[in-house]
Amino acid sequence: MKFEKTPGWLDWYANPSKPHFVLPPGSVDAHCHVFGPGEHFPYAEERKYTPCDASKQQLFALRDHLGFSRNVIVQATCHGADNRAMVDACLAANGKARGVATVRRDVSDETLQALHAAGVRGVRFNFVKRLVDFTPKAALQEIAARIAPLGWHIVVYFEAQDLGELRDFFTALPTVVVVDHMGRPDVRQPVDGPAFSAFVELMTQHPHIWSKVSCPERLSVTGPAALNGERQSYRDVVPFARHLVEQFPDRVLWGTDWPHPNLNNAMPDDGLLVDFIPLIAETALLQRKLLVDNPMRLYWPEEI
Template identity: 70%
Template sequence: MDWYADPSQPAFRLPPGAVDTHCHVFGPQAKFPFAPERKYTPCDGSKTELFALRDHLGVSRNVIVQATCHGADNTAMVDAVRAADGRARGIATVRPDVSDTELRALDAAGVRGVRFNFLRRLVDSSPQEDLSAIAKKIAPLGWHIVLYFESADLPELEGFFGSLPTPLVVDHMGRPDVTRPVGGPEFSRFLRFVEENDVWAKVTCPERLSVTGPRALHGERHAYTDVVPFARRVVEEFPDRVLWGTDWPHPNLTDHMPDDGLLVDHIPHVAPTTEQQRKLLVHNPMSLYWPGEDV
């Protein structure tokens, strides 16, 4: 599915300095070809279109995450980060044989972490020995590791995650099953994992987690209501370690394409207070990606 070309104007006004910590650029394929081994082929989503969305929503900065369709060729992501003139950071995908010279070049370009993907539908394998080697190489740079996994796989993986020598950032709250109780054993295990380790959690992608979908209540801009208790719980328990992002241009969706304006209006439902919103949108991402810089 193509991304939503005419997003609505959010009713919720983002605070000055707000950061979208999870978005991507795809191609354009004619300039930045997709990886031959990719599991899906997205529509083009260029840096120009990403920056136009940034300005439309009232976002100040972006963290651009390398997606699997580009493999370990970070050229498109790095090109976008550089073009943002200091208003973007990058998350790369690298192989175990990446050199220190290559890592230093990525760091100079604005990359601040690598992504480890454990979704079987997106990657053929995630060999832990290779990932451990990568983690040791990036640790001296002060980078972190972004983890993408299914909630059902956490029991099998959390020992490995706990052994990694860097801070960890978990995509989409570990993809909880929102049909199960928020106080149930599965989500409680995720919360315990966050509490006991150096973990940040993204309260992102309600459109991927929701069963109820984008239907609004009573005509209000309140959608993905079944995801709200999970995201609110994370925000309440870890106010200083939560992050938000759009996931634009929303790759590999088959059910519906979200309105990014509506995703912004989802924020006050999961972070109701001004202080929670300030930490989620400004303070936390700035401390992780632009430490020491003013908003």
Template identity: 70%
Template sequence: MSQFTPDADWLHWHQSPSKPHYKPPAGAVDAHCHVFGPGDQFPFAPERKYTPCDASKDQLWALRDSLGFARNVIVQATCHGADNRALIDALQQSQGLARGVATVKPDISDAQLQHLHDAGVRGVRFNFVKRLVDALPFDGLKSIAERIKHMGWHIVIYFEAQELAELYDFFTALPTTVVVDHMGRPDVSKSVDGPEFQLFVKLMRENENFWSKVTCPERLSLQGPPHYNDVVLFARSIVEAFPQRVLWGTDWPHPNMKTHMPDDGKLVDFIPRIAPTVELQRHLLVNNPLRLYWPELQEN
């Protein structure tokens, strides 16, 4: 039993997700998911902005198998801060089927970075969503970026669409591959051709080191489940314009959802609506995540 009580409005992840109608290609990767605790083994950070329910590695593996995926990329959750022990444990117990994205502080030692690398970490996450983190020291982030560049790692950035203009110059100065979470959280009530989303398209078009996750229709949609129709055009436009720089993931166990908890099987069924051809699906689910996280598997 966890020593932590979830927030009163916390929505527990779906206990019985449906079997998807869409069958992912062999070797498909869920390239954005999390583990929470368990809190009695891996305590949540004192400075956290939310307290979740437990969501263990074994529960994640069970979901992966049920949905028809082969591998996971686990992203360090903000509720654990820069304490990556739950992430490391999951990676070490994954039998090589998971890679990770960690959260680190500027004072992390070279030995600690190497320990993360040996466990399977291949990137760091910078979170710019103001409701989830305190203000970030930009000089410290630049220092981290320079250090991980030499390890072949990439940077994952999480921000909201209205913040991109302010952060654009900082982002484009980053010295390594940069992966944007959830298409930069576009406001789907606005036009896909409007200035806000087109600034994100410009970021992708003019900076070939930028990738995008076409994830989380359940977070972005105003129309809601099960179809999330208002997100399709945004995601499909990115997949078709940048087919070799897109990733997809469940975002399990869906932290901080306030209106509904998505059915992960229905999220998988969303994939062919945004990647309508077999070729696009294979790039999105197999080729791209392997190139970024398991390049050794593509050498031959």
């Protein structure tokens, strides 16, 4: 089936640079996606965008180029609750990928077991209204109760201004809760300002809540820049991510977000994104926790 991309949709950066930062052995790209290809894995009728195709082969080539060992593949909203593209990629990775699925309230026990066997270890609840239609919280609570016995966790995606109305829901969930992209803070505001402080307080008071310190390209106002000839990427996001890495070193994850859906300016160089990591995790110990220990504990606990 032929799909036409949403007008203005940007393809990912075709020739990413080789990162200067050498990743620790066993590093995990803990947030990335596959799109289609549409002729094999059609996009959902209810989607709010049609992306470029981004195949498992292209994802794995990027993994190897950047120096990662494993991927966590998060179900893309353009595929709805049809997890076949994500599952296919997990199976093709021969144990080197895990998945985060989207499921509906009526998902069968057999389907959940099949997803688990394929490598799925979590479900994603998306609260970004421009990307998905609202799912009643009662339905999400039912899903959470059903996946908890599998040892899965819940990934939540929301925008900073919505944290107040979602806070009680997140804190009552019966699993680990992983927040995408630091809850999308406004990096023009101070790190110790009321908005980001509310998110830090949430993590401080609720030890089952984790955060991905990812997607500086979505949050930055200044963008990537060179300083004195050095790669100093996304400096305005650094204080926010560094704060979380240092305060919650055992509850942070990092990922590329490849192929960077719904960006409407320039596509990032994934090599520069990797060079963001030592700016936010300044010691070898923090880097290993962020890139190896934490994702392994969450997604491959049987190998620890």
